[in-house]
Amino acid sequence: MKIKYKITLFLLIIYSTVYSQQEKKYKYIDFELILLNSTETVKLSNIVGKKIILLHFWTTWCPFCVREIPKIKTLYETYNSKGLEVISVNIAEPQRVINRFIKEKNITYKVALDLNAEVAKKYYIRSIPINFIIDKNGDIVFINHILPSKEEIEKYLSQLRPKNEKWSKQKKQRSKFKK
Secondary structure: OHHHHHHHHHHHHHHHHHHHHHHOOEEOOOOEEEEOOOOOEEEHHHOEOOEEEEEEEEOOOOHHHHHHHHHHHHHHHHHHHHOEEEEEEEEOOOHHHHHHHHHHHOOOOEEEEEOOOHHHHHOOOOOOOEEEEEOOOOEEEEEEOOOOOHHHHHHHHOOOOOOOHHHHHHHHHHHHHHO
16 A cells, blocks of 8 residues: 555656646746947847747866857757847956957957846856756746757747748748749
8 A cells, every 4th residue: 555655646747747847837037247349238028929949058177068159059059049038157266367258259249247146146046057948938948068959059049030921931831832
């Protein structure tokens, strides 16, 4: 009898955990940080709704973070014109160190400085690198220590397209065949 009870309890806990994770949607937490190599700042609420955001937390001393940079550069170069904004938040390192690092690695996407780790604390960052995707509604739809796949990014970018864009592409293709 105890074994049946334990199994039932175990299955109930697993089911409730999986079910609750599917139902929860986390909204982004707004912030404004200084962009490095710039006189500008980046404010998340100015971008949400206009673009899909890849929010990346990192440091220069983290080998896993450094390994992700070429992949992030590729994602940025491939998808920025299609509506992906990359915001890479460096956590609590001196500005001169990060500026030198950005120059050495030829980073062209937005790098923001979280000097006192205040934003990292708001997002409950406990280990790095950590990546978030924030969709057009401001929902955090991806959280992982690895970067999202191209398919995942394309799925969220499709939210930005007008609903009839697919129809207009088909119409253009049909008109080519009529000629």
